[in-house]
């Protein structure tokens with residue numbers, strides 16, 4: 001999200017999280033947003049800052065500026081970096097993993113003690129926001145207790161398949177580019193329709 005009017009419209013939907021992307025190379029970069037643009041957002045919508053290999057002090061400044069309650073780490077951040085963020089900024093940590101085969105899930109083991117949630121996205125040359133899906137069957141080999149966000153190119157064409165999923169630790173659906181009119185501008189009606197299938 002990066003446009004104030006669009007954020008206001010989104011705030012009226014029954015969503016649980018709203019993401020601001022602070023990766024300067026992203027077309028969805030939200031760092032130019034005035035914090036007052038979030039003033040009407042209800043407190044029950046968690047504000048997630050999305051970062052890619054960002055400097056820890058910069059993360060801290062943005063946590064304070066936008067009152068972020070979660071940070072989503074989408075790069076090669078180490079377990080120790082996750083712990084430092086958690087302790088210094090009092091935020092919950094969502095660590096993203098790029099998945100193309102079950103071996104990619106092995107890496108989660110090192111992060112169990114330092115993250116609140118995992119997020120499984122498609123492995124692409126980009127760090128995220130590719131709009132591409134991965135083979136969800138791979139997640140059958142994910143046996144850890146940490147709940148996960150399912151991500152990566154989810155669209156309204158996936159509604160029936162999502163309803164058939166039976167992963168006990170699937171915690172949330174993370175949607176992005178397939179619900180956009182243009183990068184950073186969400187299609188509110190399309191999102192609302194999607195949400196009604198799951199709420």
Ligand SMILES: O=C(O)c1ccccc1N[C@@H]1O[C@H](COP(=O)(O)O)[C@@H](O)[C@H]1O
Nearest residue numbers: 026074127128129130131152153176177
């Ligand atoms: O969206 C981006 O530009 C982006 C850039 C760098 C890291 C993450 C990014 N987006 C996140 O990627 C996932 C999947 O998005 P999509 O559905 O495939 O478009 C999601 O968490 C976005 O917030």
